[in-house]
Structures are given as structure tokens and as C-alpha cells.
Amino acid sequence: MIREVKSVSGEDMDDYVTLKKVEPAAYRVFFGEDEGVQSLDLLYDVQKMCLQLEQVEEGAGGAFLRFLANAKEALDKGTASFIERDFKSFWDYADVPRLLPLLKHLSPIELLGQHHSTMRNYFKNPKLQAMFTFQDLYVGLTPYNAPGVFSLLAATELTDGVWYPVGGFAKVRDGLAQAAQKVGATITTKATVKRIDHANGQVQGVTLEDGTFMRANIVVANADLPYVYNSLLGSKVKTQASKLLSSKYSASVIAFQWALSSRLERLSHHNVFLSNCYEESWHRATDASTILERPNFYVHAPSRTDSTVCPLGTDAITVLLPVAHLGEGFSIGSASDDKQIVEAARERVISSLVRSGIGDISSMILSEVVYSPPTWQDSYNLQYGAAFGLAHNLLQLAYFRPDVAEPSIKGLYFAGASTRPGNGVPLVLMGAKVTTNRILEENYPFLSGN
Ligand SMILES: Cc1cc2nc3c(=O)[nH]c(=O)nc-3n(C[C@H](O)[C@H](O)[C@H](O)COP(=O)(O)OP(=O)(O)OC[C@H]3O[C@@H](n4cnc5c(N)ncnc54)[C@H](O)[C@@H]3O)c2cc1C
Numbered sequence: 278m279i280r281e282v283k284s285v286s287g288e289d290m291d292d293y294v295t296l297k298k299v300e301p302a303a304y305r306v307f308f309g310e311d312e313g314v315q316s317l318d319l320l321y322d323v324q325k326m327c328l329q330l331e332q333v334e335e336g337a338g339g340a341f342l343r344f345l346a347n348a349k350e351a352l353d354k355g356t357a358s359f360i361e362r363d364f365k366s367f368w369d370y371a372d373v374p375r376l377l378p379l380l381k382h383l384s385p386i387e388l389l390g391q392h393h394s395t396m397r398n399y400f401k402n403p404k405l406q407a408m409f410t411f412q413d414l415y416v417g418l419t420p421y422n423a424p425g426v427f428s429l430l431a432a433t434e435l436t437d438g439v440w441y442p443v444g445g446f447a448k449v450r451d452g453l454a455q456a457a458q459k460v461g462a463t464i465t466t467k468a469t470v471k472r473i474d475h476a477n478g479q480v481q482g483v484t485l486e487d488g489t490f491m492r493a494n495i496v497v498a499n500a501d502l503p504y505v506y507n508s509l510l511g512s513k514v515k516t517q518a519s520k521l522l523s524s525k526y527s528a529s530v531i532a533f534q535w536a537l538s539s540r541l542e543r544l545s546h547h548n549v550f551l552s553n554c555y556e557e558s559w560h561r562a563t564d565a566s567t568i569l570e571r572p573n574f575y576v577h578a579p580s581r582t583d584s585t586v587c588p589l590g591t592d593a594i595t596v597l598l599p600v601a602h603l604g605e606g607f608s609i610g611s612a613s614d615d616k617q618i619v620e621a622a623r624e625r626v627i628s629s630l631v632r633s634g635i636g637d638i639s640s641m642i643l644s645e646v647v648y649s650p651p652t653w654q655d656s657y658n659l660q661y662g663a664a665f666g667l668a669h670n671l672l673q674l675a676y677f678r679p680d681v682a683e684p685s686i687k688g689l690y691f692a693g694a695s696t697r698p699g700n701g702v703p704l705v706l707m708g709a710k711v712t713t714n715r716i717l718e719e720n721y722p723f724l725s726g727n
Pocket residue numbers: 468469470471499500501530532597656657658664665692693694695699700701702703705
């Protein structure tokens with residue numbers, strides 16, 4: 278998706294960002310059980326992947342091939358029909374001829390049934406079921422409330438591959454900025470928007486926190502949509518503002534960024550640690566006492582792909598541990614409760630790493646940066662500190678997700694995780710394309726090509 282940006286701006290993104298494939302596996306999955314298989318790799322090499330799975334469960338290699346073919350079908354057809362598409366009315370969404378190619382290959386049960394249940398049609402071993410469903414977390418769902426169509430998340434990682442921008446993600450931001458500046462864009466940073474100004478149903482511009490007014494007849498608000506409605510727009514759109522506050526939200530996350538004095542050899546680039554109580558582990562912890570002894574968490578160790586990340590022989594890792602967001606019982610506003618849950622999370626992560634044979638990192642931590650739910654809310658204006666924005670349950674997807682424009686204010690458009698199609702960098706970039714096309718169609722039809 279990042280590479281596709283080049284054709285839109287006329288610039289070649291490869292000149293700005295070096296994308297390197299994460300090899301040889303998209304992920305390494307560690308299982309929190311003391312018995313049996315301790316870890317498995319999500320390998321791109323299908324033959325090696327089948328061999329690995331056959332050692333866990335007889336017939337699992339063939340089941341994997343069936344799973345991958347169906348998930349790829351959901352990915353290809355679903356992307357064209359739902360993700361990259363602009364829905365201007367319910368009938369755009371319920372357009373049966375458009376749905377037919379998808380339904381021809383996959384049953385509605387496979388697409389809409391509970392993800393965890395659909396996975397039982399492929400694998401008996403709970404570890405394998407978990408290995409192909411944990412990805413639901415990326416969109417703030419769980420295998421127990423996500424529809425089966427989200428198998429497309431694993432499919433995209435296994436077929437398109439997982440790629441890393443050398444030098445870190447900021448290189449993507451900088452590359453996009455440079456490409457935009459080259460075609461005439463002016464970028465202002467460190468300028469907080471206080472208000473989106475509008476009158477008589479027409480957007481007028483934005484007012485910054487320092488009082489500067491910036492006039493514009495088109496405004497694209499990229500901050501989290503519930504925050505935009507509730508904090509940047511006036512009472513005119515009160516109904517939508519309160520509707521968004523009572524919508525479902527994704528999980529929040531406690532994140533640790535650790536610089537370590539030694540390298541953790543058993544870690545791959547992307548690592549997922551799964552709980553031994555798989556179903557229970559999806560109940561989001563609201564305080565220190567509700568974090569499981571062996572919680573689900575993710576570890577990023579980018580020096581496996583990019584040697585510039587840290588000095589040789591040391592490590593730089595980021596840990597993400599999902600927890601409840603501030604609207605669902607997390608002790609909002611209480612600094613001591615926040616401290617307690619962060620301490621519990623740190624202790625559980627460290628003991629899980631020891632138990633999984635990664636090593637005891639407690640004496641290796643040279644520096645630490647922590648993000649907890651209040652950080653996401655206060656520093657990034659993410660509503661309730663929900664790290665992945667509005668959740669992606671069926672009633673908040675596609676047509677049912679907030680539109681990329683506010684109909685009562687001409688010239689006001691949206692982009693980002695809580696509008697269509699949803700969260701994650703690839704989806705947000707696809708959404709930006711939908712928003713751009715809508716702006717062209719509504720304001721510059723001679724440029725839109727439609
Ligand atoms: C811990 C974590 C890990 C993730 N890992 C991945 C991953 O591996 N892969 C992936 O694809 N996705 C990942 N995501 C999700 C991805 O980061 C988001 O989906 C994506 O960044 C959302 O893009 P956005 O444009 O909606 O919002 P953002 O990237 O948050 O951009 C919105 C910007 O608006 C700014 N802003 C807010 N309010 C104002 C204001 N009043 N004035 C001025 N500016 C304002 C914010 O500071 C922010 O910079 C991760 C998210 C988190 C939290």
C-alpha cells in the first residue's frame with residue numbers, strides 16, 4: 278500500500294523509503310503452555326509451513342492449504358468489495374451482484390460465523406486455532422466476537438509478506454511528507470487544532486491553539502473521529518458526537534520500549550506470546566488484579582531486519598500488552614491505579630519471557646519508555662485511549678462505520694482509523710484514497726475521472 282502511494286503523487290516512494298521483507302517468517306508465536314510445542318513460525322514458504330504443522334497435527338498441512346486459499350479469496354474479493362470501496366448509500370453496500378463473487382467461493386457461515394468456531398473446521402489443536410486467529414487483535418476484536426472473514430488478516434501477512442521500513446516507521450512519515458512537499462504541499466507541525474470552524478453548513482477553516490485562524494474551504498480531519506466530533510466541532514453535530522461516544526471501541530494497550538544490554542537470541546522480528554488460558558485471555562484487564570499470570574502480548578524486535586536499530590550484541594524491543602480502554606472500567610484519572618497496572622504488566626511480561634526461554638531481562642533493561650491508556654488519550658487524542666480506534670464489529674464496518682464526510686457541513690472530510698474502512702496503516706491509506714476520491718468527485722468533478 279505504501280508503494281502504491283507513488284502512483285498517486287507521481288513520486289516513487291522507493292526513493293524515500295526502503296522497505297525490507299521480514300524473513301523468513303511473518304511472526305513467531307510462543308504458546309503459554311508448559312507441555313507440547315512451545316513455539317511455531319508463520320512461515321511464508323508454504324511447503325515448510327505444511328511440514329511444520331503436520332508435526333503438530335496429522336492433516337494440518339492440507340488444512341492449512343485450504344485455510345490459506347479461502348482466506349486469500351476473502352482478502353482479494355473482500356478488499357475490492359468492502360475495503361477500497363466508497364459507500365454513499367445502504368444500497369451501495371447491499372449490492373448483491375457485487376457480493377456474488379465472494380459468496381461463490383465462501384459460505385456465509387465461513388465469512389460471518391464466529392472466527393474461533395470457523396477455525397475449528399480446519400484444525401483440532403487449540404494452538405493452531407489460536408495461531409490463525411490472534412490477528413483479530415489488530416482491529417480491536419477477539420476470535421470470539423470477530424467474524425470469520427478476518428482470516429484475511431493472516432492471509433495478507435502470509436501472501437503479501439510483512440515488510441519493515443528501514444530506519445523505523447518515521448521514515449514512512451518523512452517520505453510521504455517529502456513527496457507531498459515536492460508537489461507543492463506546505464506542512465506545518467507542532468500546531469494543535471483547537472476548533473474546526475464552520476458556518477451556515479460550510480466549513481471555513483481551523484483555529485489553532487495559539488489563536489491562529491487558517492482559512493480553508495476543504496478540511497480533512499485526521500485526528501480520531503470521536504474526538505473530532507466531541508472536541509473540535511460545535512454543538513451542530515451533537516447527535517453524531519454522542520452516538521460515537523457510546524459506540525464499541527478497540528482495546529487499549531500498555532507499551533514498553535526497552536533498550537537491553539544483551540540480545541535476546543530466541544526472538545524473531547515479530548513475536549506473539551499467547552496465554553495458556555486462551556479464551557479467558559481476551560477479557561481485557563481493567564486493573565492490576567485482572568491481568569492474567571500469562572497474558573497475551575506482542576514483542577517487536579526490529580534489529581533482526583534493521584541493524585541500525587541498536588548496537589551489535591544489544592537489543593531494542595517494544596512490548597504491547599492489550600488492556601481495557603478508559604471507557605470500560607480502567608481506573609480513569611487515577612495515577613496510582615495506572616502505576617499499579619503498569620507494574621503488574623511489566624512483571625507478567627518479564628516472567629513470561631523467562632518461562633518461554635527468552636531470558637531474564639530484568640537486569641538487562643538500560644532504559645524504558647512506557648505508554649498506558651491515559652498516554653494514548655492525552656498525547657494522541659484517541660478517544661478512551663483505545664489504541665486502534667472504533668472497534669470493527671459487523672455493525673461498525675463498511676457502510677455502518679462513520680462516513681468519510683459530515684453531510685451537514687460542506688467541505689468537511691475525515692481520514693483515519695475510526696472512519697472507513699478502519700484501523701491499521703494499510704487500511705488508513707486505503708481510506709485516504711477513498712476520501713481523496715470523494716473530495717474530487719464533490720468539488721472538482723473534472724479531475725475525479727468518474
Ligand atoms: C501501539 C500501537 C501499535 C500499532 N502497530 C501497528 C502495526 O504494526 N501495523 C499497522 O498497520 N498498524 C499499527 N497500529 C495502528 C496504526 O498506528 C493506526 O491504525 C494508524 O496510525 C492510524 O492512523 P490515523 O491517521 O487514524 O491516526 P494517527 O496515526 O494517530 O494520526 C493522527 C494524528 O493526529 C494528531 N492530532 C490529534 N489531535 C490533534 C489536534 N487537535 N491538532 C493537531 N493534531 C492532532 C495526533 O497527534 C496524530 O499524530 C498500531 C497502533 C498502536 C497504538
